[in-house]
Amino acid sequence: MKRRSVRAFSIIEILIALAISVVLLTATMMALRASFETYRRTAERVSASVAGRLIVERAQMMIRGGVDFLPLPTGPGGGVLESNYLSIQSANGIWTTIRWDPFTETIRWEDGVDSWSMLDGVTQDVSGQIIPRSPFRLTFRDGRWLTHATIDLVVSADNVTGTDLDMEDVPEMRFVGSAMPRRVAWAE
16 A cells, blocks of 8 residues: 655745745735824824814904904004904904914914813914914004904924825915905995
8 A cells, every 4th residue: 555645834934934924914014004194194184274274264254243353553553463363352242362372383262261272283484484474464444443354374284203205395284364344344
């Protein structure tokens, strides 16, 4: 009777197969990690973009319906005032302040005694400028009446994390909007 020999894998063949599997799994895990990291950064940028646009649109709506505004210019002649805050009195007499805090780089909402951060990373640093830009540019007539307001928010991109695939200089996000109070629009 003939004996059949059964040939199995040698230890060298098993080790080679194991090494190839480890390399393939490591490459897959690195690609998956890079994919998740890119998704996270993209989601954060989209979230900041939506929040910035909502803040500008909300401020425009409040300016259109506002009856009084602060800060006021120092002189009686009117002119343009740049400020780190804008206070708006609504028709029901409630004052609301939108304030940029340069130390924490946040836009804060102040409504009476309540105050909370609305948007982080607001640096107001525009590429090519040394001095940060004020987020509110207010135009007054007769030193008292707001005729036009421009909101210009500059938000820095997240430079904390990065990959070799990222661009070296990610431009800042800018959100710009302008509005005039309805009482001015109807009077003209």
